Amino acid sequence: MSATTRTYVVTGAASGIGKATAELLRSQGQTVIGVDLHDTDITVDLTTDEGRTTMIDRVTELSGGVVDGVLAVAGLSAPIVATAAVNYYGALATLEGLRPLLTKSDAPRAVAVASMASLQPADDALLDAFEHGTEEQALARATELAGAGPEVGYIIYSTSKRALAKWIRRNAPSPEWAGAGIPLNAIAPGVVLTPMTADLVATEEGRKQLTEQVPMPLGGPFGPEVAADLLVWLSGVENSRLCGQVIFIDGGSDAVIRGDSTW
Template structure:
């Protein structure tokens, strides 16, 4: 049966692959991105988030079957905190009323294997217990300290998003309303986000050492898209609050027996 999906980050990489996969399966996709999509907004701003909900409501007629919140940045800049954490949550929470009108609502977002990398405690506390202004202020400090320190904006935003999914998925508003809410956590996906990292043999060797993926190495975006599509499908009736690593084994390499 044809369903209506909202996919953010639909103009590139994983979001684009997901949109194409779903469209090819006969579903309707309302794409959201900065530009080149059905809804063109900046998810780091309140105005952009409000416009996204308004335009998706209009385009969908008020009913959405699944939200796939993919949009994100990996750059060591404060905007990464804005889109990866607050933009994703604004998408999921803002469109939840439209999901409630569906017979089989689903929601999924994209965390990352970077959630296992070192994070910044002050930024994590701001994400989980502070305001957006607190988090952006701390991210600006990390940005100012240069890219090596600034990387923690990315890793911390993804850890915070994964924690939000686990805490939120089991609440009356989500599980209690019959909406499975989950995340995927990819390792290295070959998209514009990672293009520079894999452009040279030296870069690829460095990446392999930093992010070992014993099963098949870095993946094409369709691999992550297939998992997102299944988590957002009617077939997914009982996964809730899961962060599913699609990572060629990276999580098992680094966490081993520490989680199961």
């Protein structure tokens, strides 16, 4: 158990990376307020304004008004409109809505989960709506993409994760985050073995196709506990200076895809 118990909010805490992260934090003696659609401390739908508002109110109540770490993990990869709503707007509502509670911590930290899919093709109209338009406009474009079938609809996922990663980069150095002493960062996982990806890796054909789309030369797909380890460190006291970093924990996908074009 840690010498000083910290209070963490983890969205998506009922499954996958969020569940692994919540379990790891609790095993270290930390206080965790889990948020998800079911089987956790706060049951809300982060695709809705009502759900987001309820989350903030309930976290404020359960935490006593002070939160040390916010981990915006909740997300979807399905080719549906809800993916746009939760991956981008749900994450921003979590980070921005709980930021006032972080400012009352002696060592506040915030982390989001992007994806290596942020390197995959994005829809320009949807990305523009995320960055410069309204949620209504973004969801209208997502509806069009989803209506074109799953192969087209998948771009909702990659676009939402790119928009989230860009938001982290833009906002982390700002007075509201860095200026308030809050390190804000993200991780960008490769293929993680969770219920969300079970169908993709169930067959040899699926695994082969996935490897072509997401090259992971260092060990291939991995369990959610690998991502959880990094999330826990980023949201811990030890991380005092990382700011606006999107850390690709992807078995080498970023290095293969982008090479030395970024550093």
